[in-house]
Amino acid sequence: MYVEVESNPNYGNSVFLRFRELGPARPVGQVRVYDRVxxxxxxxxxxxxxxxxxxxxxxxxxxxxxxxAGVVYLVSGGNGGIRLKPLEPDEDWNLENTRQWGEAYLLLADRRDVRFADEPD
Incomplete structure (x- = not known):
């Protein structure tokens, strides 16, 4: 499985990485990150x-x-990477919003830090 992100307004660097898949990709709606808190x-x-x-x-x-780290959860999106925002306030996605930020991808070690789209909040 490859992650390829082109330099873009959401994420300013280019990335091309390869990972060994251990299971299927599932739509994800929320993640827990530790960068700011x-x-x-x-x-x-x-x-x-x-x-x-x-x-x-x-x-x-x-x-x-x-x-x-062994088994991790790779969170990826399109060729522009992924975009994150806090749960509150629930605002539209916008590159100009300073409360939102872009990443090429995330690697999360704990399954409890991923909420799949088909799971309740």
């Missing part, structure tokens, strides 16, 4: 693609093998 913060996540008229696409999470 040490105890973790639940965020909405969407995929981002380089299509000005329709930049949103489905983000997915998939178990993959990581050489340093």
């Amino acid at each position: 040490s105890t973790g913060e639940w965020c909405r996540v969407t995929g981002w693609q380089n299509a000005a008229s329709a930049p949103l696409c489905q983000a997915v999470a998939q178990p993959v093998e990581d050489s340093g």
